[in-house]
Amino acid sequence: MKIFRLALLSIITALVLITASAQQSISQGIPNHIETVYTQTSSITRFPLRVPSIIPLNSPVAPSNYWASNISRDNFYSISFNRAADCRRVEECSFASVSGEINAEASRNYQQQLARPRVEQITLNDGTPAIFSPHYEGIYGPSSVFVKTDGYLYTFNIYMADKTDVVAMANSALSVFSQ
Numbered sequence: 001m002k003i004f005r006l007a008l009l010s011i012i013t014a015l016v017l018i019t020a021s022a023q024q025s026i027s028q029g030i031p032n033h034i035e036t037v038y039t040q041t042s043s044i045t046r047f048p049l050r051v052p053s054i055i056p057l058n059s060p061v062a063p064s065n066y067w068a069s070n071i072s073r074d075n076f077y078s079i080s081f082n083r084a085a086d087c088r089r090v091e092e093c094s095f096a097s098v099s100g101e102i103n104a105e106a107s108r109n110y111q112q113q114l115a116r117p118r119v120e121q122i123t124l125n126d127g128t129p130a131i132f133s134p135h136y137e138g139i140y141g142p143s144s145v146f147v148k149t150d151g152y153l154y155t156f157n158i159y160m161a162d163k164t165d166v167v168a169m170a171n172s173a174l175s176v177f178s179q
Contacts (some may be wrong), residue, residue, distance in 0.1 A: 012040055022117050030051075030054070030055070034067075040053055041079060044073065045072055046074045046102075047102045048100075050098070050175075050177065051079060052173045053173065056161070056164075058160075058162075063095065066095070067081075067084065077104075078098075080094045092159075096161075096169070098155065098157070100155075124167070128147060130146060132166070133145040140159060140160065141159065145169070146169060152174070156170040
């Protein structure tokens with residue numbers, strides 16, 4: 001009986017440690033070298049940049065260290081969070097991304113997302129309506145949150161993540177980035 005109790009206590013302790021370490025990773029802030037990419041992006045786009053202040057790293061494909069790359073124009077931006085500083089020879093390098101767009105397509109794209117199967121209408125912490133789209137099991141694809149606000153469409157993605165993580169990422173981007 002003592003062995004059983006000791007084994008049970010060991011299992012419970014291990015579960016508590018695993019749960020605590022997952023909660024610590026969700027609160028990880030954005031590294032300074034990523035802030036530099038945010039600043040570069042905001043200097044090119046002509047609309048409010050919404051970028052996450054945290055990226056939950058609970059997804060099985062999320063690395064402990066990461067880098068970012070961007071594509072920016074005056075009416076669009078995309079920031080990819082990557083496993084390597086240079087993705088040219090890295091398969092499935094991106095593990096998360098955020099994008100924003102302003103044009104006549106933003107409203108149509110939001111409505112297209114809403115019409116897809118398996119999506120769920122959600123509300124972010126500030127009351128903004130959004131759409132959650134889960135990743136498909138067994139496929140290296142993103143779970144996404146789509147937010148349309150003030151004529152802009154923002155998309156937050158984390159590959160193979162659950163709803164809690166991608167919604168936390170979107171909620172961390174409610175305020176506009178300023179340099």
